[in-house]
Amino acid sequence: MKGENLHSVFILLFLTIALFFLEYQDAERYAALFAFDAEAVLSGEVWRVVTYQFTQSGQGWFSFPRAIVLFFTLLLLYIMGSAVEETWGTRRFLTLFAISTITTAAAASLLGIALLGSYFVNFSLLFVYAAMFPQQTFYIFAMIPVRIQWIAWVAAVLLVAGVFAGGAANTAALAGSIASYLYFVLLRARAIAPVPAPRSQEEESERGIDSIAIRNAARFVAVKKAIATRSEPDIDRLTKQFERDTVQGVNVCPPADYKPENNDGYCIRCEGFSECSARYLAMNRPAPRPVADGAAVAET
Numbered sequence: 001m002k003g004e005n006l007h008s009v010f011i012l013l014f015l016t017i018a019l020f021f022l023e024y025q026d027a028e029r030y031a032a033l034f035a036f037d038a039e040a041v042l043s044g045e046v047w048r049v050v051t052y053q054f055t056q057s058g059q060g061w062f063s064f065p066r067a068i069v070l071f072f073t074l075l076l077l078y079i080m081g082s083a084v085e086e087t088w089g090t091r092r093f094l095t096l097f098a099i100s101t102i103t104t105a106a107a108a109s110l111l112g113i114a115l116l117g118s119y120f121v122n123f124s125l126l127f128v129y130a131a132m133f134p135q136q137t138f139y140i141f142a143m144i145p146v147r148i149q150w151i152a153w154v155a156a157v158l159l160v161a162g163v164f165a166g167g168a169a170n171t172a173a174l175a176g177s178i179a180s181y182l183y184f185v186l187l188r189a190r191a192i193a194p195v196p197a198p199r200s201q202e203e204e205s206e207r208g209i210d211s212i213a214i215r216n217a218a219r220f221v222a223v224k225k226a227i228a229t230r231s232e233p234d235i236d237r238l239t240k241q242f243e244r245d246t247v248q249g250v251n252v253c254p255p256a257d258y259k260p261e262n263n264d265g266y267c268i269r270c271e272g273f274s275e276c277s278a279r280y281l282a283m284n285r286p287a288p289r290p291v292a293d294g295a296a297v298a299e300t
Helices: 009-025 026-034 039-041 048-056 068-087 090-113 121-132 148-164 170-191 201-231 232-247 273-282
Strands: 137-140 143-146 286-290 296-298
Touching: 009 026, 009 048, 009 068, 026 048, 039 048, 039 068, 039 090, 048 090, 068 090, 068 121, 068 201, 090 121, 090 170, 121 170, 137 148, 137 201, 137 286, 143 148, 148 170, 201 232, 201 273, 232 273
Parallel strands: none
Antiparallel strands: 137 143, 286 296
8 A cells, every 4th residue: 555655744734834823813714714614615615625624723522722732733643644644655645634524524514514623633534543553652741651542432432422412513523534434444455355366476575564664663653752751661662572573684774874764764664673673772771870879770
C-alpha cells in the first residue's frame, strides 16, 4: 500500500491554523461563512463542504478554550496524519480525508442540519490510526501511558452515546467515520488478499518491508519518547526488544547516521534498524549522577 508521500498533512495543519485566527476574531461570522450548510453549498458556496472541518470551537459535552483545542488538534493531526500518510502515501491519505468529510456532510444534508466541527481528526483519523498502530502508546500529561486503542474506544463510545442522546451532528460524524473506516478495511484487504498470478520475489520482499517499516516507525516514536523523558525502564524495555530482533551480519551505518525520521524512510526499512536503535539508546542513556554518599543515580 506504500505510495508517494507529498506531506499533504502540512497543508491541513496550515489550514487549521489559518482558519483558527479567523474563528478567533469573530466566531459568529466564521460560522456564518464556513459552516456546512446544504442550501448554501447548492447556491455555490462549495468551500463549506471542507471548511466546516477546521473549527476549534470546542463544542460538545466538554468545552475547552479554543487555544487548547487548537493545540491538541494540531498535535493529533500531525502525529496520526503523518504516520498514516507515510504508510499509505498522499493519494490514499487525502482520499480518506475526502471520504470522511464528504460522507459526514452528505449525512448532515439528509438530516437537515448544519455542521461545524473537526470530526475527521477526532474520529475518522483516530480510528484508522488506532487500527494501523494498535500498540502505540500516548502519555497523558506526559505521565500516564495510554494505548491509542483505548483512546479510540473511548471516542467511539462517546460518539455512539451522542447518537443515542439525539445528537444529529454525532450521527453525521458517525456516518463519516464508518465510511472512512470501511475504506481502510478495503485497503487492508487488498494488501493481504491472495491474487491468482504469483508474486515475484521482489514483490513479496516489498510487502514484508512495509510491515517491518510500520513496526519500526512505531518503535522509533517510542525511542524518541524514552530518550526525551529519560525513562530508564522504557529504555531497558526497548533495548531488550531491539537486541532480540537484531539481524546478525548486517552492515550498519555509523552512529551519527541514525535518522529514521528522514523523509526517505530508508532507516525504518533497513535490516539493521534494531541494531542501530539499540546502539542509539545506549549512546543516549541518561548519565549516572554521583551523590554525596558515593552512590549514583540517573539524571532527571
